[in-house]
Amino acid sequence: MKVIYGIGRVKQQLSDTGGVLAIGVFDGLHRGHKRLIEKAVRQARKREVISIVMTFYPHPVNILNPDIYLPAIVSLPYRLKLIASLGVDVCVVVRFTKRFASMLPDNFIRRYIIKTIAPAEIFIGTDFRFGRDRMADADYLQERVAPFGIKVNVVSFITLGGHKIGSNDIRKMIAVGQLKQASILLGRPVSIMGKVSKGDRQGRRLGFPTANIIPDDEVLPPVGVYASRVIIGNEKFGAMSYIGTKPTFSLRNRVRIEVYIFDLRQELYGKEIIVEFIEKIRDEKRFSSPAALAEQLTKDLAQTKMVLRRRGYNK
Numbered sequence: 001m002k003v004i005y006g007i008g009r010v011k012q013q014l015s016d017t018g019g020v021l022a023i024g025v026f027d028g029l030h031r032g033h034k035r036l037i038e039k040a041v042r043q044a045r046k047r048e049v050i051s052i053v054m055t056f057y058p059h060p061v062n063i064l065n066p067d068i069y070l071p072a073i074v075s076l077p078y079r080l081k082l083i084a085s086l087g088v089d090v091c092v093v094v095r096f097t098k099r100f101a102s103m104l105p106d107n108f109i110r111r112y113i114i115k116t117i118a119p120a121e122i123f124i125g126t127d128f129r130f131g132r133d134r135m136a137d138a139d140y141l142q143e144r145v146a147p148f149g150i151k152v153n154v155v156s157f158i159t160l161g162g163h164k165i166g167s168n169d170i171r172k173m174i175a176v177g178q179l180k181q182a183s184i185l186l187g188r189p190v191s192i193m194g195k196v197s198k199g200d201r202q203g204r205r206l207g208f209p210t211a212n213i214i215p216d217d218e219v220l221p222p223v224g225v226y227a228s229r230v231i232i233g234n235e236k237f238g239a240m241s242y243i244g245t246k247p248t249f250s251l252r253n254r255v256r257i258e259v260y261i262f263d264l265r266q267e268l269y270g271k272e273i274i275v276e277f278i279e280k281i282r283d284e285k286r287f288s289s290p291a292a293l294a295e296q297l298t299k300d301l302a303q304t305k306m307v308l309r310r311r312g313y314n315k
Helices: 007-013 031-047 060-064 076-084 105-117 138-148 167-175 179-186 290-311
Strands: 002-005 020-023 051-057 090-095 121-125 151-155 190-197 211-213 224-232 235-244 256-261 272-283
Touching (some): 002 007, 007 090, 007 105, 020 031, 031 051, 031 121, 076 090, 076 190, 105 138, 121 138, 138 151, 167 179, 179 190, 179 272, 211 272, 224 256, 224 290, 235 272, 235 290, 256 272, 272 290
Parallel strands (some): 020 051, 051 090
Antiparallel strands (some): 190 211, 190 272, 211 256, 224 272, 235 256
16 A cells, blocks of 8 residues: 655655545544445445545544543554555545644645545545534535535444444543453454564563563553464464553553563564454552562463463464
């Protein structure tokens, strides 16, 4: 998938026109987002044109309401990876600013939709709003682009148990540790993607060498130890993950993620990995000594492997 950072660069990098465009923040790429993008991709293939996704970063809420803390469900690089996995040809990342938010709807349509991308069709969700004060909706968009032969497709949201699948609900579920419920709405396990960085090697000294990831402002499950699965390239490994502040060794409050990966001996520094949190094993705890922690980790490992076998995540 080709990624274009900035709507102003589209003309130089996207010579083909007449593609099928999906527009949305797509924070988290949950089942509703996935369905919308997949519909656009299928239609593009039917027309034999390219499929294009327009997404926005940072999240509009963080710009328009800075007093509200809205952590991401997935980082931007992970979002792009998930979008690419759906078969999208081009993704345009629009930097969301106050100036962009204040743009009148007709200016957005004329400058970015008609003149810059010129799609044959557009796919949006039922709750799509755009322009200054979010004043325009799907009907407004259809009315303005119809004279140019552009069709607007409105994709209804997915419901489970009578409730709409939404990013805010998923954030809350992850934050309180409702991993099973969140994974159902996401259509995949709750996970984080990041590059492995060098840690303090405390785990190695305890006999549990770990890969360390610094979170990128994503919403995380509660601190503790988790049965996990790690994806490295095309390979999948069972793992035991820890989210917390390492109270046995430090009083600092910086949250980190450490992952002990089974049956892996290769060096991972600088490599990008995906950590899927399958089930919580225990809460974070401060131990009286490193030896006591090592003893507990041995018990955690046995329980983790049992959980992964039961849940079918051996590999």
